[in-house]
Amino acid sequence: MSDDRRDTGRRDERGRQRGAARAEGRTQRSAQAPSQRTRHADVARATAYDVLRAVDESDSYANLVLPPLLRERGVDGRDAAFATELAYGTLRLRGRYDAVIEQAAGRDVARIDPPVLDLLRLGTHQLLGMRVPAHAAVSQTVGLARSRVGTGASQFVNAVLRAVSREEPARWLELIGDAADPDGQDPVARLAVTESHPAWIVRALREALVGDGRSADDVTALLAADNTAPRVALVARPGLVDPAQLVEQIGEGARPGAVSPYAVVPGSGDPAAVEAVRTGRAGVQDEGSQLVALALAAAPLDGPDERWLDLCAGPGGKASLLAALAAGRGARLVANEVAPHRARLVEQALRAVAGSAVESVRTGDGREFGAAEPDAYDRVMVDAPCTGLGALRRRPESRWRRTPADLTGLAALQRELLGSALRTVRPGGVVAYVTCSPHLVETRLVVTDAVRAAAKDGLEVELLDARAVAREVAAGPLDLVGDRRDLQLWPHVHGTDAMHLTLLRRL
Numbered sequence: 404m405s406d407d408r409r410d411t412g413r414r415d416e417r418g419r420q421r422g423a424a425r426a427e428g429r430t431q432r433s434a435q436a437p438s439q440r441t442r443h444a445d446v447a448r449a450t451a452y453d454v455l456r457a458v459d460e461s462d463s464y465a466n467l468v469l470p471p472l473l474r475e476r477g478v479d480g481r482d483a484a485f486a487t488e489l490a491y492g493t494l495r496l497r498g499r500y501d502a503v504i505e506q507a508a509g510r511d512v513a514r515i516d517p518p519v520l521d522l523l524r525l526g527t528h529q530l531l532g533m534r535v536p537a538h539a540a541v542s543q544t545v546g547l548a549r550s551r552v553g554t555g556a557s558q559f560v561n562a563v564l565r566a567v568s569r570e571e572p573a574r575w576l577e578l579i580g581d582a583a584d585p586d587g588q589d590p591v592a593r594l595a596v597t598e599s600h601p602a603w604i605v606r607a608l609r610e611a612l613v614g615d616g617r618s619a620d621d622v623t624a625l626l627a628a629d630n631t632a633p634r635v636a637l638v639a640r641p642g643l644v645d646p647a648q649l650v651e652q653i654g655e656g657a658r659p660g661a662v663s664p665y666a667v668v669p670g671s672g673d674p675a676a677v678e679a680v681r682t683g684r685a686g687v688q689d690e691g692s693q694l695v696a697l698a699l700a701a702a703p704l705d706g707p708d709e710r711w712l713d714l715c716a717g718p719g720g721k722a723s724l725l726a727a728l729a730a731g732r733g734a735r736l737v738a739n740e741v742a743p744h745r746a747r748l749v750e751q752a753l754r755a756v757a758g759s760a761v762e763s764v765r766t767g768d769g770r771e772f773g774a775a776e777p778d779a780y781d782r783v784m785v786d787a788p789c790t791g792l793g794a795l796r797r798r799p800e801s802r803w804r805r806t807p808a809d810l811t812g813l814a815a816l817q818r819e820l821l822g823s824a825l826r827t828v829r830p831g832g833v834v835a836y837v838t839c840s841p842h843l844v845e846t847r848l849v850v851t852d853a854v855r856a857a858a859k860d861g862l863e864v865e866l867l868d869a870r871a872v873a874r875e876v877a878a879g880p881l882d883l884v885g886d887r888r889d890l891q892l893w894p895h896v897h898g899t900d901a902m903h904l905t906l907l908r909r910l
């Protein structure tokens with residue numbers, strides 16, 4: 404089963420981890436009447452259900468819908484954590500649970516009304532993914548079904564969830580795996596249901612692993628990592644707050660990161676409540692994202708090193724790290740973003756950085772820089788819009804929304820953005836091409852095509868050793884295999900998003 408379940412341990416009937424409150428010294432809940440406690444758990448379940456419906460009906464993003472709902476309904480602490488795990492875990496593992504529900508209900512999920520199906524998925528995640536005791540998972544989900552979809556449907560929910568509860572999670576994995584791959588000849592079909600990813604993504608990730616010199620068998624661990632809630636990491640922006648001080652400020656449970664020397668892993672608690680985060684001296688940022696920005700800043704360069712560009716900057720995570728580094732080196736950053744509302748987020752993210760290090764925040768199409776400002780920058784970051792297949796653990800519903808057709812449009816845009824960057828960087832300057840996707844169509848093929856197209860226009864570039872640069876700046880040893888010059892990080896190996904980095908120097 405997924406790490407979702409291994410991580411959560413045994414839960415009480417309201418879905419909370421047993422003994423966790425006592426261990427953390429948080430026992431005020433015991434002062435509540437049992438009926439009130441049940442109500443809170445019900446609100447958490449109802450909130451998770453409403454998130455699932457919003458994702459299904461209005462194409463909403465769970466991570467944007469859930470926090471305001473929790474606030475409006477006064478759900479906090481462990482109840483908020485329960486609702487979050489219930490909503491995100493159910494969305495991530497939807498493919499696995501649909502296969503279970505199909506067998507338990509004896510009918511195709513396409514023949515189940517979407518609101519009823521979402522209730523079944525929620526109940527199944529409590530039973531198989533969160534280890535909520537069966538009687539509580541079933542009765543509370545049936546109660547929610549009664550209030551939301553009526554008595555008739557709630558009886559169906561009851562019957563199906565009882566059937567789900569009759570088998571252990573490991574047995575369900577065998578059953579659904581065998582149904583998808585009866586002859587044992589189709590590991591992709593089996594993994595697609597047991598590890599809950601569309602088959603085309605399983606295939607693409609396997610190819611990307613092999614392309615990076617890793618074993619195709621690694622895909623199982625990678626898919627399992629995608630099903631695990633990521634640990635939050637903070638970046639202590641250089642010159643604004645020291646990572647060791649930030650660890651101290653946050654206190655118990657906080658520790659330095661393992662990949663980026665500026666990363667702090669805060670442990671439990673709300674990162675938005677950390678004072679340095681509120682003031683913009685620190686921010687929430689995956690360690691892989693930090694590392695690729697650090698690598699661009701450290702890449703060897705001939706000549707002046709004064710003017711940096713972030714071509715696709717919104718919402719400003721890498722721009723604020725780059726600007727903080729630029730401030731320490733007397734350089735200045737231009738941050739560009741095509742979407743006006745995201746350009747405003749970049750301004751917000753840069754608020755704590757010295758004004759002298761930020762030349763401007765612009766709203767424009769990055770594809771136009773090459774023609775409008777040739778040979779103008781010393782370092783350029785192209786953090787390209789991509790499928791996000793390297794950050795699936797962070798965006799629980801995105802694996803079900805993406806299609807292979809997305810790749811065509813994105814790869815064309817990526818090629819144009821990289822082509823523009825290769826023209827706007829000056830000879831001797833460096834471009835970082837970054838995606839939070841390991842898909843070979845978005846990484847290696849885009850780089851090959853853009854470099855070839857640039858050469859046709861008489862513009863020569865050399866591939867720098869991104870791995871060597873990343874190793875120099877990383878907080879600790881980086882587990883990399885093979886002898887490629889581009890860098891691919893992996894959630895199951897490095898604990899980061901699957902960020903890709905190619906470093907190119909204009910000749």
Ligand SMILES: C[S@@+](CC[C@H](N)C(=O)[O-])C[C@H]1O[C@@H](n2cnc3c(N)ncnc32)[C@H](O)[C@@H]1O
Nearest residue numbers: 715716717718719720721741768769786787788
């Ligand atoms: C992967 S995100 C960048 C993330 C950002 N660098 C960070 O670390 O916070 C890609 C961004 O590119 C922007 N974008 C898309 N097309 C663009 C274009 N033609 N020119 C500039 N930016 C573009 C998207 O709006 C999105 O904000």
